Amino acid sequence: MATAVQVTFDCADPARLAAFWAEVLEYVLQPPPPPYASWDEALDALGDPDEDRNSRSAVVDPDGAGPRLFFQRVPEPKTVKNRLHLDVRAAHGATGDERRQRLEAEAERLVGLGATRLRVSEPQGFSDLFLVMADPEGNEFCLD
Template identity: 50%
Template sequence: MAPVKQVQITFDCAEPERVALFWSAVLGYEHQGSAAVDPTGVGPRLYFQRVPEEKVVKNRVHLDVRVGTGLAGAERLAALEAECVRLVALGAVRGQLLRADGVNESCQLMQDIEGNEFCLD
């Protein structure tokens, strides 16, 4: 069996191009119609497909946008806050801030423009 070479992450949504534009801006990806593509070719392609039904429950899988890697304490919180402010300006919704608990570092819960949950980590 041949090894898998690439992974595409697919989102169900009502407005694929709008959501693709949002995630392209979040990640610095190139917008390609209903997709967001890493210009370096390293990250996964994100594809957004139209579905008729609305989102009704919490995501079982979500993206972590890693802006605080290697940071801790006040420095990490400042990085999370700065990115949160940027993403809210793009249409994201701020959720709960989960503070470091001795096991996990702080992370900021967020929702994209269609209510899909993601974390600033």
């Protein structure tokens, strides 16, 4: 049996973070379970109270290849650097000026979605630079 992986984000606003990452990764919000036409309809049927409607959200790869990302509301804010982060492969295989241009263009798009650009990293001994970014809640990720 194959093992599936889900990446879970603790956050303050699951709907906002799910929408951000769906755009970044070209994912979609996970559809509601059948026979429901919307999440509100499904949650109404399950008796989910209105105050819990933004306590969780998920996005999925429409091709079914990538992992499901799950976002859950937690009461405490993020306080330290992530111990695990995502690498968004925006310039895979590109080098030199082409790599820099592709990363800069993608960084500009992500900043427009609510990301923050933190720094450019050009490690000694490596030819491939990458950008360190943060999502709208401050979770670091690399644009590489």
